[in-house]
Amino acid sequence: MKILVCLSKTPDTTAKITFKNGNTQLEEAGVQWIINPYDEWYALVRAIELKEKDPTIVLHLLSVGGADLDPIIRKALALGGDEAIRVNTTETSDSFYIASQIAEVARQGGYDLIMTGKETIDYNGASIGGMVAELLDLPYISAASKLDLNGTTANLSREIDGGEEANEVSLPVVVSCMKGMADARIPNMRGIMAARTKPLKVVEPVDAEKLTTYVNYELPPAKAGVKMVSADNVGELVRLLHEEARVI
Amino acid sequence: MAVLIFADQAEGHIKKATYEALSYGAKIAELTGTTAEAVVLGSVSDDLGALGQYGVKKVYHVANEALNHLDAQVYTKALAEVVQQSGATVLVFAHNLTARAIAPRLSARLKAGLVAGAVGLPDTTNGFVVKKNVFSGKAYAFVKLNTDIKIVSLNPNAYKAVAGTGVAEVVPTTITVDSPKVKVTSSDKVAGEVPLTEATVVVSGGRGLKGPENWGIVEDLAKAMGAATACSRPVADSNWRPHHEHVGQTGEAISPNLYVALGISGAIQHLAGVNRSKVIVVINKDAEAPFFKAADYGIVGDIFEIVPKLTEEVKKLKGIA
Structure with a gap:
């Protein structure tokens, strides 16, 4: 059994987002980078849990990007996993291009289970898992909140609009992971030491099209500031919501 | 074309x-x-x-x-x-x-x-x-x-x-349709309710509600407003409310026209899930709650007193007896 977990780096949740060069590029100065929380807390930690239950599982981590990813990948390896692969490219703005790189690594590695987070907290595309599944012609379970393996079958729960459903599917499968899958972990000292010597393979990208271009960015208009209403005058709030904001 | x-x-x-x-x-x-x-x-x-x-x-x-x-x-x-x-x-x-x-x-x-x-x-x-x-x-x-x-x-x-x-x-239209490889073994749908991500108005409760037994006031307000209900992460983590109601960084990201936050302090992870709402109302007893900075309208006070009054006022407006 081979599992591939895809990891992306994103600015820390608390990072202040600004842009440079005429709002065409993210200002990276002062931004702290983390592993995309959905990739780390849910996909990676669940994969580690599965490997803890079945130590014969081979767990590989994959990231697409430049050498600046390496510290993030080491951090992920400190949590668990046997080895990591980085597809060496600075072209990371188009989802299809990235999905093509992941699909190629997946084809080469013959994985039974490919896991991603349900979306990244920077570009919020929620696209990579679906694209990889299509490129590999595999079933895709999106927004999964539970995942168990039973031989060559995966049992999952996934979110649907207005509820949840349980799915059963034969491996191989692509799964995008969300809350419920696993609880966040912090790497321990042993993990951090072990991560230093785990293999981190760097492979070159394959040719792939870019279907989209990010032209420029815009910050949302600043809020006008909060209008406070007295606790003794709740009717006033309802009036404001009805007449001023026109939302009820 | x-x-x-x-x-x-x-x-x-x-x-x-x-x-x-x-x-x-x-x-x-x-x-x-x-x-x-x-x-x-x-x-x-x-x-x-x-x-x-x-x-x-x-x-x-x-x-x-x-x-x-x-x-x-x-x-x-x-x-x-x-x-x-x-x-x-x-x-x-x-x-x-x-x-x-x-x-x-x-x-x-x-x-x-x-x-x-x-x-x-x-x-x-x-x-x-x-x-x-x-x-x-x-x-x-x-x-x-x-x-x-x-x-x-x-x-x-x-x-x-x-x-x-x-x-x-x-x-x-007739096309060839493959047979599904994914088997649905069970399905749990919240019947008759507006799905959270589609709702135009969302009423959400946080730790300030003190316990699941107090959710009646949230539901009453939501009903009067025709809103979906949501909650903050600690509430879902404590199993006061189902996980699919959790909005925030790691839960659902929503963008309703109106988001009403009751007893939620407004941690940055929570804001990441709701800051696309057009109008945000925050009701909290703590005037220093960070959520007020991201809100359009706010009331400082006891939610257990304010929310039932608010529900009555909304009913009056909508002509619900």
């Missing part, structure tokens, strides 16, 4: 988010001088001709029972065939969970650029550029689609559904 809108259905009924997508797609058709058409997969009990009210001229209906349930792989292949039959060059989805499962697959299958979470109409003065949410609501990006076929997945509440008078021609 046409604009083709995927009209999502659940249990035979067209979903509310679809009406926004239909109106949005019809507007794109108008702006680009073409016609808007819709596609419906699976058996439906609704009158599909009525989708014409939202500006579509034609509805391709693939009434194949194998499509009654979403399987991303099967749906994608079916949609790709309809796209081919219709010759559509712009595909529109409502950015709900279904779209998240199939739009990326379709993008890869058709090599069609995808904008996931669009918040405005495309700018076609120089190519096809669409504004979308990025950085979890902290910014917008303008994304250019470089491909012949373009896919836009429209964020909920980003475009107003406008109902007119038209009637669409329903075209029964």
